Amino acid sequence: xxxxTQAQTEISVVEKEDVTLDCVYxxxxxxxxxxxxxxxxxxxxxxxxxxxxxxEQNEISGRYSWNxxxxxxxxNFTITASQVVDSAVYFCALRGGPGTASKLTFGTGTRxxxxx
Amino acid sequence: NAGxxxxxxxxxxxxxxxxxxxxAQDMNHEYMSWYRQDPGMGLRLIHYSVGAGITDQGEVPNGxxxxxxxxxxxxxxxxxxAPSQTSVYFCAxxxxxxxxxxxxxxxxxxRLTVT
Numbered sequence: 001x002x003x004x005t006q007a008q009t010e011i012s013v014v015e016k017e018d019v020t021l022d023c024v025y026x027x028x029x030x031x032x033x034x035x036x037x038x039x040x041x042x043x044x045x046x047x048x049x050x051x052x053x054x055x056e057q058n059e060i061s062g063r064y065s066w067n068x069x070x071x072x073x074x075x076n077f078t079i080t081a082s083q084v085v086d087s088a089v090y091f092c093a094l095r096g097g098p099g100t101a102s103k104l105t106f107g108t109g110t111r112x113x114x115x116x
Numbered sequence: 117n118a119g120x121x122x123x124x125x126x127x128x129x130x131x132x133x134x135x136x137x138x139x140a141q142d143m144n145h146e147y148m149s150w151y152r153q154d155p156g157m158g159l160r161l162i163h164y165s166v167g168a169g170i171t172d173q174g175e176v177p178n179g180x181x182x183x184x185x186x187x188x189x190x191x192x193x194x195x196x197x198a199p200s201q202t203s204v205y206f207c208a209x210x211x212x213x214x215x216x217x218x219x220x221x222x223x224x225x226x227r228l229t230v231t
Contacts, residue, residue, distance in 0.1 A: 009156075033217040045206065045222040052217055091158065095217075103174060104149070104208075104220060108158035 002027045004094050006107035013082050013114055021077040021110045023092030029053075034068065034075045035093040039109070045091075051075060082114045118142050122207050122223035129197040129230045137192040137226050139207030146212035148190040149220070152176065152203040159206065165190055166212050197230045204228070 003026040013019045025034065036048040049059060051068050059066045063080045079086055089109045096103070123138045141148065149164035151174075161174030165184040179201060181193040190209075194201060204227050208220040 006158075035219060043204070044224050045208075045220075047219040047221070050217050050219055103161055103164065105161075106151075106159040108156060 002029075002094050002096060002103070002105040004092050004105050004107035006090075006092055006110050008110045009108070010111040010113070013112070015083060015114055015116050016081050017114075018078060018080050019082050019112065019114075021079075021090050021092075021112065023075045023077065023107060025073050025075065025092070025094045027094060027096060029096045033095045035095070035104070036066065036075075036077050037091045037093065037106075039089040039091065041087070048077075048090075079112075082112075084114050084116065087112060087114045120207055120209055120221050120223040122205075122226050124226060125224065127226060127228050129194070129228065131197060131199060131230060133197050135194050135197065137194075137205055137207075137228075139190045139192065139223060140188050141190075141207075141209040141221070142188065143209065143221065144187060145209035145221070146187070147218075148184065148207065148209045149174070150180070150182065150190070150192045151206045151208065152201075153206060153225075154203050162192065162205075194228075197228075199230045202228060202230045 005024045032053045034051045038046045065078045067076045089111045091109045092107045094105050120141045146167050150162040151159040153159050160176050162180050163182040165171045168184050168187050171182050204225050206225050207223040210220045211218040
């Protein structure tokens with residue numbers, strides 16, 4: 001069975017602080033795919049990034065960076081110099097590889113509140 | 117390009133009523149799915165489909181039916197609404213044949229209240 005754990009229910013930071021959102025996953029698949037989604041207060045779900053299990057390179061996109069570590073089954077998300085517009089709920093998700101059910105399993109989300 | 121379109125945006129039902137949440141996508145995605153979002157629970161998969169004529173159950177399928185007669189449409193039917201089905205429902209789609217790393221594209225959600 002697949003499982004995604006986002007232990008941080010809610011995080012509050014002051015603008016310009018750096019913040020890391022944790023994601024730990026469990027899967028028996030050797031090939032799998034990890035995703036991060038953002039849900040702003042308006043409610044839509046916005047895709048941020050995907051990572052294949054065989055690609056452990058970290059990724060940076062502007063103020064966002066992702067640290068994928070297979071050894072610890074983690075796929076953490078860091079926002080550098082946070083802004084009020086980053087306030088949202090962030091979801092980590094896992095999808096199994098070929099031959100497994102096609103379910104995308106989500107964590108319970110981390111609510112990030114960025115204040116001035 | 118409309119993406120994933122869900123209707124209605126809001127719905128109030130009485131216990132025991134039935135209704136259908138509509139979902140359509142215009143991206144020729146093979147994979148379509150329904151999720152419900154409840155506070156503190158994240159998104160939970162209700163039903164999914166990997167192509168026309170093929171559906172399967174997700175994590176919380178009880179009380180819901182789906183069908184997939186075309187690639188574009190994937191309606192979700194509530195057979196006899198219960199207060200426990202009060203939730204926000206999201207439809208999502210993605211490519212499937214070309215790889216499981218395809219991200220899901222979500223509709224804007226339907227907020228359902230059952231009284």
